[in-house]
Amino acid sequence: MIEFEGVTKRYPDGTVAVDDLSLTVDTGQITVLVGPSGCGKTTALRMINRMIEPSSGRILIDGDDVTSRPEAQLRREIGYVIQGAGLFPHRTVLDNVATVPILQGSSRREARTSALDLLERVGLAADLGERYPAQLSGGQQQRVGVARALAADPPVLLMDEPFSAVDPVVRDDLQQELLRLQGELGKTIVLVTHDIDEAIRLGDKVAVFAQRARLAQFAPPADLLAAPADDFVASLVGRDRGFRGLGFADGSSVALTPIDHGVDGLTLEVDHDGRPLGWRGSDGLLPTEGTFSDGANLRTVTDLVILSPAGAAIRVDAEGRADGLVLLADLAGSVRSQQRERLAALASAEEAG
Numbered sequence: 001m002i003e004f005e006g007v008t009k010r011y012p013d014g015t016v017a018v019d020d021l022s023l024t025v026d027t028g029q030i031t032v033l034v035g036p037s038g039c040g041k042t043t044a045l046r047m048i049n050r051m052i053e054p055s056s057g058r059i060l061i062d063g064d065d066v067t068s069r070p071e072a073q074l075r076r077e078i079g080y081v082i083q084g085a086g087l088f089p090h091r092t093v094l095d096n097v098a099t100v101p102i103l104q105g106s107s108r109r110e111a112r113t114s115a116l117d118l119l120e121r122v123g124l125a126a127d128l129g130e131r132y133p134a135q136l137s138g139g140q141q142q143r144v145g146v147a148r149a150l151a152a153d154p155p156v157l158l159m160d161e162p163f164s165a166v167d168p169v170v171r172d173d174l175q176q177e178l179l180r181l182q183g184e185l186g187k188t189i190v191l192v193t194h195d196i197d198e199a200i201r202l203g204d205k206v207a208v209f210a211q212r213a214r215l216a217q218f219a220p221p222a223d224l225l226a227a228p229a230d231d232f233v234a235s236l237v238g239r240d241r242g243f244r245g246l247g248f249a250d251g252s253s254v255a256l257t258p259i260d261h262g263v264d265g266l267t268l269e270v271d272h273d274g275r276p277l278g279w280r281g282s283d284g285l286l287p288t289e290g291t292f293s294d295g296a297n298l299r300t301v302t303d304l305v306i307l308s309p310a311g312a313a314i315r316v317d318a319e320g321r322a323d324g325l326v327l328l329a330d331l332a333g334s335v336r337s338q339q340r341e342r343l344a345a346l347a348s349a350e351e352a353g
Ligand SMILES: Nc1ncnc2c1ncn2[C@@H]1O[C@H](COP(=O)(O)OP(=O)(O)O)[C@@H](O)[C@H]1O
Pocket: 011, 012, 013, 015, 016, 017, 035, 036, 037, 038, 039, 040, 041, 042, 043, 044
């Protein structure tokens, strides 16, 4: 657990970057700090590993004031990833990743072996290890940056706009990869971004900062979408928040209709294994436009219902065999009941707090 207790940072020129911030970051979760440029995100983040010292207030990690720990130990326990990866340009990828463990006393051989493991973990082929950073794409460099930060196996990882310098497609891959990696590692991650969509995708909890790191709202992403605390948060989360909120609702609660049920003159056609081929109608076979399986969210299911020529989403089992249809009316019922649940949860949270 990382606790900010009334933390203020005033720079020597008088700029107050962070003003009396109190915030608790849970262990083993991704906490995202999001807000407009200049609102104090980087300053707040860098105070955790003492790259910046607070002017007043305290930061505790698992109950200990960070200022009570030797800086060397602190850096070992806290990985740090920045935009553009910040790799050493004159060292190979493998040496970039192995540097810190070697400094900490690992043998060169050990460090290089575990560096190879780490490259694989972040989705890089082993032969990239002999290249220099400039010989990699931006996305690959960013993966190396993550591998390097993980090399000392720190319990805490700080990430400052780690994916902001890469194009949207690569960013999407990196975000997905981070979530997968976090599923394996369960680190305490504090990630800074100015991109609300990234915050909503990655955060277990999201801290929305206004200027001077004023905490406008600190909540799970689904709550930010369902109930923004004020106009500032509402404008940041933007349009379509109702629809985007369906991304946090379980799609397996929707009532299913048997797959031989015809819809508007269309019938689902499957191959001899039961896998969907398309919708058969008087105009021939129309494409399915996709399927969903267990674990899908309501946003995905809704999207499929809208795209489907029959207005029905196709559910498939683990083998890809169609095992049910979601009709528009059943989807609507499910959206409505999840809305009721959310409103009830918000009402009881309001009562409690
Ligand atoms: N070393 C510094 N000296 C003076 N002002 C600074 C310094 N670093 C950042 N600032 C100012 O502090 C505020 C917060 O900056 P920063 O924490 O970098 O914000 P963010 O990461 O949210 O963009 C900004 O107004 C910025 O100009």
